[in-house]
Amino acid sequence: MDGLTIHQAAELTGWSPRMLRYLERGGLVDPERTPAGYRVFGPGELQRLRTLRELLERFDCGLSDVAFAARLRNEDDLRGELDSWLESEPERPQGVASEDWLDWEQRKHEALLAAS
Amino acid sequence: MDGLTIHQAAELTGWSPRMLRYLERGGLVDPERTPAGYRVFGPGELQRLRTLRELLERFDCGLSDVAFAARLRNEDDLRGELDSWLESEPERPQGVASEDWLDWEQRKHEALLAAS
DNA sequence: CCAACCTTGACACGATCGTGGTAAGGTTTG
């Protein structure tokens, strides 16, 4: 057997064995199995696991976010509809905020100061 | 004033006023304001809100998912890294599962039956 | 000026997420 056990993989990637199983349930990793059902992690999987860790921390996002990004790649209609919905976002006035808005912000600050 | 108040918009879109404010906090909608700070919803925003409802139900996803999709559009490096991570996914054997895996599945069923 | 709106902020509550632990049982190895 030329692969690592779940504990060894955990040791080398920084994940806990518990989390490695959780990641598998979420479809984010998919190790091979021995005939007896033991998970076997190869070098590629180790790299993916380390990179995943780095990704999550660097961009401060959750596993469900990554899982959803995976959905976006696989489900074409979801990606399409979602993309066109986001496309239609009416961008706020690109210049300075409207006088009205400034006015409102200003009043808010006054109110805050008055309250303290 | 040629826009709708938050209650009217709620009535017409199926969202609650509470949720409309929540959606705004999440950056998923961004209504104009009157000088006094009252939200003003235009026809475009109403349409977006209805479409959002439909999206969420049709694809069974959450607001945070949509918000994350928005992040993906705006943050190029996030999209890039995430995409290349997903790209590297070692696809499971495209054909039938390996004999080993089948074997394992079979044993699992036996174990389950034996337990009951 | 008063009723009926609107605003923000807070508390609350069930559901899910990310994690850990532990139990019950199969496997591998010295």
Place this chain on the structure above:
DNA sequence: CAAACCTTACCACGATCGTGTCAAGGTTGG
């Protein structure tokens, strides 16, 4: 065969999400 692994299946717990409700106060229209 016993120790040290592995497996799945649970219970638990804090954090966050999606929602409702309520309080305290500003705005507006009859």
